[in-house]
Amino acid sequence: MAKLDLTIPKLKLNDGTSIPMLGYGTGTAWYKTGEESKIDQAIIDAVKTAIKLGYTHLDGAEMYKTESELGTAIKESGVPRETLFVTTKVDKPNIHDIQGAIKTSLKKLQLDYVDLYLIHQPWFGSDADIQKAWADMEAVQKSGLAKSIGVSNYLPSHLTALLKTAKVVPSVNQIEFHPYLQRVELLDFHKQHGIATTAFAPLTAATKAKPGPLDDYVGRLTKKYAVSENEIYLRWCIDQDIVPITTSSKEQRLSDYLRAATFKLTPAEIKEINEIGQQKHFRGFWQKLFDEKDRS
Numbered sequence: 001m002a003k004l005d006l007t008i009p010k011l012k013l014n015d016g017t018s019i020p021m022l023g024y025g026t027g028t029a030w031y032k033t034g035e036e037s038k039i040d041q042a043i044i045d046a047v048k049t050a051i052k053l054g055y056t057h058l059d060g061a062e063m064y065k066t067e068s069e070l071g072t073a074i075k076e077s078g079v080p081r082e083t084l085f086v087t088t089k090v091d092k093p094n095i096h097d098i099q100g101a102i103k104t105s106l107k108k109l110q111l112d113y114v115d116l117y118l119i120h121q122p123w124f125g126s127d128a129d130i131q132k133a134w135a136d137m138e139a140v141q142k143s144g145l146a147k148s149i150g151v152s153n154y155l156p157s158h159l160t161a162l163l164k165t166a167k168v169v170p171s172v173n174q175i176e177f178h179p180y181l182q183r184v185e186l187l188d189f190h191k192q193h194g195i196a197t198t199a200f201a202p203l204t205a206a207t208k209a210k211p212g213p214l215d216d217y218v219g220r221l222t223k224k225y226a227v228s229e230n231e232i233y234l235r236w237c238i239d240q241d242i243v244p245i246t247t248s249s250k251e252q253r254l255s256d257y258l259r260a261a262t263f264k265l266t267p268a269e270i271k272e273i274n275e276i277g278q279q280k281h282f283r284g285f286w287q288k289l290f291d292e293k294d295r296s
């Protein structure tokens, strides 16, 4: 399949680095439930396909058990390391040994550094634990093993605790974000503190949360821009300076997603999606940790 001739925009982070504004995820579709040591060639092939198509931002996590496949795909892609933006994440089981965790991740990834290292979720202890873990992340950045450091799934309360003792403001908070989960209060907090938002599950309104109130309006936009609903939802993120992280095992779909770089929504269209989207609430991940009515 021919590579589309397009440029994925980049967003500047608060530490001066830049993140490509469309990520390819190695969780969800690829998440391994079995033995991590059993290498899955389908994952390697899928990541290589994504890189071949033009994806440079690759999202991993120790939790997904797919770091070895991600590393092999990067190596076999033949693409220079410095042209890629690689993220991985540390989770609760290793939260008290972040130095050890990143070294293990880097070994699996066959890399000397990651571009972005995240704490996967905040539900691992007290405010003091959140502050200690962040100090350990700062040490990782200082040692050069991660260019940028950030968090994932943090709420304003967790960020407030972290910032009380932080020397470095997180560059990124990776959160579930789509028109049916707009996180208004959290996004305001991010803006106030210069934290970039990356969005997982950006296609929820076109996939898991269908049918929904946006179907008709977004259907009309697909005709105007000659793209599919997926690309409208990816562009809706990009046009709000939010970095969507998607995935697929299908080459055609991955190629189609890249059309999100070929058009822009108007401010009125973004406003309309925001307003219609607020008619429905849907959370696809980490639900047990939120109150049913909590939209934060």
Ligand SMILES: NC(=O)C1=CN([C@@H]2O[C@H](COP(=O)(O)OP(=O)(O)OC[C@H]3O[C@@H](n4cnc5c(N)ncnc54)[C@H](O)[C@@H]3O)[C@@H](O)[C@H]2O)C=CC1
Pocket: 024, 025, 026, 027, 028, 029, 059, 060, 120, 152, 153, 174, 175, 199, 200, 201, 202, 203, 204, 206, 207, 230, 245, 246, 247, 248, 249, 250, 253, 285
């Ligand atoms: N930090 C965190 O807690 C989390 C991070 N993530 C990251 O984000 C990445 C993307 O997350 P997703 O929820 O998968 O993102 P997403 O909302 O972009 O959904 C992608 C999925 O939608 C499917 N899809 C696309 N079009 C479809 C259609 N027309 N019909 C049916 N299915 C369709 C794709 O095949 C793929 O499986 C993950 O791989 C992971 O890297 C995901 C969840 C949690």
Ligand SMILES: O=CCc1c[nH]c2ccccc12
Pocket: 027, 028, 031, 061, 285, 286
């Ligand atoms: O990063 C994603 C974490 C996550 C939370 N719930 C699920 C279910 C399936 C794959 C990944 C995840």
